[in-house]
Amino acid sequence: MELWSENTIEEFRRQLLTWYDENGRANLPWRLNHEPYRVLVSEIMLQQTQVDTVLPYYERFMIAFPTVQDLAHAPETQVLKLWEGLGYYSRARNLQKAAKFVADDLYGNWPESSDDLQELAGVGPYTAAAIASISFNEVVPAVDGNAFRVFSRLLKIDDDIAQAKTRKIFYDAILPIVDPQRPGDFNQAIMDLGSSYMTAKNPDSEHSPVQAFNAAYRDGVELLYPVKTKKPKPVKQLFVATVSRKDNQLLFEKRPETGLLADFWTFPLTQINSIEDIKGEQLNIKPVVHVFTHRRWEIWLVKHQITPLENQKYLTQNEWQQLSLPTLQHKLLKALEECD
DNA sequence: AATACGTGGAT
């Protein structure tokens, strides 16, 4: 691992921030101003989600809920409807929980330190550092995937970023480098660098504004960084989705309040061991395939008239279109349309 | 420390 002198650190900050001022994505909607509410919403949406995916969601969300009080006092159904299709739905529920905490318990007075911000639901070390630095100028590194990638290459840090304990190693390495005058811009510049020149695949470090500081590039080993152990493949699982019609209604089932797609409505889903279990009853020629982070579902549609159980309900199209449905369910509805 | 938790894009 490389060690930088104070002079090197100061020159790095200058190069990075000069580039950021001229080439950073200043037009991103969450960079128009640094109100903590706007930063919070953007950071939660951006967790494990690409910028281009977030943009339309963010715009709609801020129109619907311009202030933390608006979000705090909105019906959860409306919040989830605006989150429909974004995934990781606990983020939406936690975001509203955090808004209630700030608006109601703290009377709108935001926690200003990284440590205190972590008291908000859904706000971990990264998000807290991002808000603290961007909104309140706290000198603290926001250690996200970009920071792991950028600094693992600049400093040749060999620790496995899949390991939880590695976060502290990066935090400690980056902390003395963060610009004490502009910590928020420093963190955002690292993110912009990580999504432009210092990408995971096909990086262009030769033209990077901080090429001279890149030890891995210098040594021709850039693509070895960051060191990251592989995750297991998603487990394959087979399901039957029951299509039960009554008049002009379809039967939906509310999923359990914990676990995958918690509390969301889908067709009743039953796991099967093999396609043989439904002996040619399936409506679709090809299964609906839906891949989660850790599971790969293949789903067959089967028509079957059912009397609703307690967690099941017949809904008209008008009714289910007003619900927030997971993308999985939208795929099933589309597949059903194509069968008719 | 491992694992659960969504979805869409890129190669």
Add this chain to the structure above:
DNA sequence: TATCCAAGTAT
């Protein structure tokens, strides 16, 4: 197609 990635957090 398979695989990995994309501004992580909660348990």
